[in-house]
Amino acid sequence: MNEHLIQLSYFAAAVLFILSLRWLSHPRTARRGVAAGVGGMAAAIVGTLIAPEIVDYKWIAVALVAGTVAGIPLSRVALTAVPQRTALSHAFGGLAAGLVGTAKYIMWRQQTQLTTFRTSAIALEVILGFLTFTGSLMAAGKLQEIVPTRPITYRNQNLVNLALLALAVAAAGYLAFVDHGYWPAYAALVALSLAFGVLLIIPIGGADMPTVISLLNSYAGLSAVAMGFVLQNKLLIIAGALDGSSGLILSVIMCRAMNRSFTNVLFGAFGQVQAAVAAGEARTVKSATAQDCADIMTHADRVVIVPGYGMAVAQAQHRVHELYDQLTRRGVEVRFAIHPVAGRMPGHMNVLLAEAEIPYEALVEMDDINPDMPQTDVCLVVGANDVVNPAARHDKSSPIFGMPIIDADKARTVIAIKRSMNPGFAGIENELYYDDRTLMAFGDAKQVIGDIVKAVSGEGGGH
Amino acid sequence: MLFVFMLATFVGFQVIQNVSRLLHTPLMSLTNAISAIAVVGSILIAGEQESGLTTLLGTIAVAASMTNIVSGFLITDRMLKMFREKQK
Numbered sequence: 001m002n003e004h005l006i007q008l009s010y011f012a013a014a015v016l017f018i019l020s021l022r023w024l025s026h027p028r029t030a031r032r033g034v035a036a037g038v039g040g041m042a043a044a045i046v047g048t049l050i051a052p053e054i055v056d057y058k059w060i061a062v063a064l065v066a067g068t069v070a071g072i073p074l075s076r077v078a079l080t081a082v083p084q085r086t087a088l089s090h091a092f093g094g095l096a097a098g099l100v101g102t103a104k105y106i107m108w109r110q111q112t113q114l115t116t117f118r119t120s121a122i123a124l125e126v127i128l129g130f131l132t133f134t135g136s137l138m139a140a141g142k143l144q145e146i147v148p149t150r151p152i153t154y155r156n157q158n159l160v161n162l163a164l165l166a167l168a169v170a171a172a173g174y175l176a177f178v179d180h181g182y183w184p185a186y187a188a189l190v191a192l193s194l195a196f197g198v199l200l201i202i203p204i205g206g207a208d209m210p211t212v213i214s215l216l217n218s219y220a221g222l223s224a225v226a227m228g229f230v231l232q233n234k235l236l237i238i239a240g241a242l243d244g245s246s247g248l249i250l251s252v253i254m255c256r257a258m259n260r261s262f263t264n265v266l267f268g269a270f271g272q273v274q275a276a277v278a279a280g281e282a283r284t285v286k287s288a289t290a291q292d293c294a295d296i297m298t299h300a301d302r303v304v305i306v307p308g309y310g311m312a313v314a315q316a317q318h319r320v321h322e323l324y325d326q327l328t329r330r331g332v333e334v335r336f337a338i339h340p341v342a343g344r345m346p347g348h349m350n351v352l353l354a355e356a357e358i359p360y361e362a363l364v365e366m367d368d369i370n371p372d373m374p375q376t377d378v379c380l381v382v383g384a385n386d387v388v389n390p391a392a393r394h395d396k397s398s399p400i401f402g403m404p405i406i407d408a409d410k411a412r413t414v415i416a417i418k419r420s421m422n423p424g425f426a427g428i429e430n431e432l433y434y435d436d437r438t439l440m441a442f443g444d445a446k447q448v449i450g451d452i453v454k455a456v457s458g459e460g461g462g463h
Numbered sequence: 464m465l466f467v468f469m470l471a472t473f474v475g476f477q478v479i480q481n482v483s484r485l486l487h488t489p490l491m492s493l494t495n496a497i498s499a500i501a502v503v504g505s506i507l508i509a510g511e512q513e514s515g516l517t518t519l520l521g522t523i524a525v526a527a528s529m530t531n532i533v534s535g536f537l538i539t540d541r542m543l544k545m546f547r548e549k550q551k
Contacts, residue, residue, distance in 0.1 A: 093498055
């Protein structure tokens with residue numbers, strides 16, 4: 001009787017999870033998706049709690065309460081910190097998988113019930129779980145800037161990493177095929193996986209974080225799948241596979257958006273973009289005051305704003321919203337061009353702009369807005385740099401050559417807000433700033449846009 | 464089991480490819496919460512009371528998963544609430 005009830009609740013959970021992701025396809029139905037997800041999870045938990053194997057509920061209750069207490073503040077972080085929170089939750093997911101795998105290994109070892117299949121599945125779960133755990137902790141540390149954000153590289157880095165992974169696989173092979181119960185091999189497996197996770201993330205710089213987070217997302221999902229194989233639980237396999245495929249899709253999108261091959265990322269060879277040596281010659285830029293910028297934009301028909309992570313760092317998104325309001329009221333069409341890797345995780349920029357109450361219809365993806373750029377009067381670049389660098393299109397020597405960019409340079413006028421002429425993340429000069437049609441507005445993005453808004457509203461008209 | 468995995472991956476690809484890029488951050492926090500289904504395995508370990516050590520490992524795993532469930536669903540909903548259409 002109970003067995004049927006458990007299967008029924010697991011089936012309901014799987015269906016609800018799939019619906020949940022389906023409803024996320026559009027902002028209008030997305031919140032229903034969250035409700036479906038919560039329902040699915042509740043069904044799964046209740047279904048598990050009635051399982052006959054469970055003899056004691058005390059520790060389960062303690063852990064459920066502790067998790068809830070820890071989870072609530074984590075859901076209240078600032079939206080700029082969402083990437084860190086996400087990385088941290090990948091770490092928790094990996095930890096859970098690693099611990100369950102270890103507990104299962106201990107149980108089956110004592111009962112001498114380890115088989116080749118069980119041991120291999122546990123090894124896979126433990127490798128994925130623990131490498132996701134430490135790797136995600138490192139990623140979260142870098143995003144929170146507790147750990148140095150610059151890439152740390154040394155000679156033969158890939159060789160060392162691959163050697164560690166090979167040793168872990170060797171230990172797993174020994175356990176699976178030679179001696180299931182040989183615990184030193186198991187301990188080595190755990191230690192190597194933990195170390196591998198750290199070393200994998202060390203060479204990665206801030207600009208590569210969207211790719212890395214997506215990849216760790218995929219690993220976290222796959223570790224849940226491996227747990228499903230260990231416990232012979234179909235629901236774990238289904239939910240883990242959904243997460244794994246989502247992470248994989250996002251990783252592929254991020255790789256394409258940075259013109260990196262997938263194998264390049266898988267082997268941890270990222271973050272090694274060498275800073276291009278600047279040409280050295282002093283080139284001149286045209287600078288503009290806030291008043292100039294306001295004049296140009298109020299007389300434009302179409303304005304495209306290209307936001308980058310710099311906008312969020314300067315906390316300028318609310319000023320950007322005011323500018324959007326002022327210009328829209330004057331009949332100027334204002335849209336936002338969103339590059340897939342803008343921000344620190346996939347879709348991050350959209351969330352930051354949505355928080356600033358900019359309607360989502362105004363947020364346009366790179367591929368959809370590029371054909372309109374030649375008919376755009378003004379392109380305003382706020383805190384973005386590499387994603388608008390035309391060198392990516394034609395300069396074969398540039399480290400970002402081949403990366404798809406937003407065609408800011410095709411607009412009739414470009415206004416770039418920048419703190420100074422220092423090159424961005426990748427340390428690459430941006431020739432857009434030296435273009436004849438480009439005006440530079442120097443200063444803090446929040447300050448500059450605030451001044452532009454004042455100048456626009458001071459220009460009469462409106463209300 | 465392998466069949467289930469492959470089918471679920473296929474369904475995942477189909478469904479997730481339709482998710483608007485607009486919502487990729489909420490997508491990641493939602494799938495995060497869903498993959499905290501690891502709570503199921505963790506509860507079984509914590510509740511079986513096989514030995515003190517395995518109960519401890521299971522309890523930590525339940526707490527870690529539950530953190531992901533609570534924070535994942537709450538923050539997804541919080542972000543989705545912010546996406547609004549143009550007011551007419």
